[in-house]
Amino acid sequence: MTTAPRTRLSSDERRSQLLDLGVRLFATRSLSEISIDLLAETAGISRGLLYHYFGGLAGFQEAVVRRAAADLITRTAPPVEGDAVERLLVSMRGYVDFVDENYEGYLSLVTGARSGNESLRAIYDEARRTLTDRLFESDTDHLLEDTPAMRLLVHGWSALAEEMVLGWKARGGVTRDELVELITGALPALAGAVPSGG
Amino acid sequence: MTTAPRTRLSSDERRSQLLDLGVRLFATRSLSEISIDLLAETAGISRGLLYHYFGGLAGFQEAVVRRAAADLITRTAPPVEGDAVERLLVSMRGYVDFVDENYEGYLSLVTGARSGNESLRAIYDEARRTLTDRLFESDTDHLLEDTPAMRLLVHGWSALAEEMVLGWKARGGVTRDELVELITGALPALAGAVPSGG
Numbered sequence: 001m002t003t004a005p006r007t008r009l010s011s012d013e014r015r016s017q018l019l020d021l022g023v024r025l026f027a028t029r030s031l032s033e034i035s036i037d038l039l040a041e042t043a044g045i046s047r048g049l050l051y052h053y054f055g056g057l058a059g060f061q062e063a064v065v066r067r068a069a070a071d072l073i074t075r076t077a078p079p080v081e082g083d084a085v086e087r088l089l090v091s092m093r094g095y096v097d098f099v100d101e102n103y104e105g106y107l108s109l110v111t112g113a114r115s116g117n118e119s120l121r122a123i124y125d126e127a128r129r130t131l132t133d134r135l136f137e138s139d140t141d142h143l144l145e146d147t148p149a150m151r152l153l154v155h156g157w158s159a160l161a162e163e164m165v166l167g168w169k170a171r172g173g174v175t176r177d178e179l180v181e182l183i184t185g186a187l188p189a190l191a192g193a194v195p196s197g198g
Numbered sequence: 199m200t201t202a203p204r205t206r207l208s209s210d211e212r213r214s215q216l217l218d219l220g221v222r223l224f225a226t227r228s229l230s231e232i233s234i235d236l237l238a239e240t241a242g243i244s245r246g247l248l249y250h251y252f253g254g255l256a257g258f259q260e261a262v263v264r265r266a267a268a269d270l271i272t273r274t275a276p277p278v279e280g281d282a283v284e285r286l287l288v289s290m291r292g293y294v295d296f297v298d299e300n301y302e303g304y305l306s307l308v309t310g311a312r313s314g315n316e317s318l319r320a321i322y323d324e325a326r327r328t329l330t331d332r333l334f335e336s337d338t339d340h341l342l343e344d345t346p347a348m349r350l351l352v353h354g355w356s357a358l359a360e361e362m363v364l365g366w367k368a369r370g371g372v373t374r375d376e377l378v379e380l381i382t383g384a385l386p387a388l389a390g391a392v393p394s395g396g
Binding site: 148149151152153155156157158159160161162163164167168172173174178179181182183185186188189190192193194195 | 346347349350351353354355356357358359360361362365366370371372376377379380381383384386387388390391392393
């Protein structure tokens with residue numbers, strides 16, 4: 001447990017390198033496919049190494065998901081410039097690209113979060129909360145009145161966005177740009193339908 | 199396997215009676231809580247009876263979910279009279295009431311559908327598809343142009359509705375009537391935001 005890492009990399013660097021490998025695998029594999037065998041085969045990560053840095057496979061998967069969630073939040077950060085809808089458009093382009101590039105992993109995260117896995121659900125819920133809270137915080141144009149009704153609707157919009165990207169990946173039907181515009185346009189349309197002060 | 203039912207009820211009636219009991223339990227329990235022991239304790243349903251009529255517990259749970267999905271479709275049937283939004287309002291009131299009355303079971307169905315359980319997922323997907331298809335079929339006011347973009351958006355709206363009802367059950371924030379109006383108003387608002395012919 002206290003054996004020193006074998007390379008000259010610091011412990012943090014080595015851990016981070018392993019995570020990078022995990023996140024790359026996560027792009028094209030579901031979480032359940034990220035097994036000890038797969039890690040050993042494709043990335044040369046052994047059971048002992050996983051145990052040393054992450055306490056085991058489950059800890060490694062959780063760390064990978066946590067990193068993927070952090071990446072998602074970074075990738076969807078709205079720019080400082082522009083009006084609310086322009087900034088949302090950039091943010092949603094980042095969201096669609098992220099899901100597109102990490103489809104298998106993202107799908108398994110959504111799935112894992114909805115199923116009984118409590119630690120995955122917590123990471124997923126926190127990421128979602130961060131994304132929706134940010135909408136209210138960065139809403140300098142007062143697109144969204146901060147009421148319980150609007151909070152409920154924005155959470156609904158977030159589920160709509162997820163459903164639409166996953167549906168688009170599975171069945172297509174529109175171009176990427178059309179998808180981004182549909183998701184982006186949905187938010188002000190929904191906000192406009194809330195009775196004022198409601 | 200071929201033993202006759204002990205009462206004078208026909209085989210179909212007896213099966214249907216067992217399902218009724220299951221659906222009542224489903225209202226206040228998650229699927230995973232519907233065990234052989236619980237069934238025996240609360241409804242006098244034995245392992246042998248389950249095996250005889252449903253091939254076992256999993257078959258019984260699946261039949262319960264199938265009945266619950268059929269109930270949901272019936273409960274949300276829009277009336278014949280009224281314009282599109284009025285009919286949708288009645289339908290959504292039925293939806294909110296159904297989820298409210300069957301919260302534990304519904305939540306476990308959503309959860310089970312998203313997790314790896316293929317047969318639950320199939321029932322859930324079919325129910326959702328029926329509900330969204332019906333929106334297009336009953337759209338005599340041409341609220342929804344039948345394009346790939348609109349189909350994608352209506353599926354998104356369906357996810358929004360589910361998220362909002364479950365969020366409302368978990369956290370409240372608005373009255374039942376406000377919730378029904380928010381979900382109902384969301385659909386024409388979203389439809390109006392789709393570029394025509396897009």
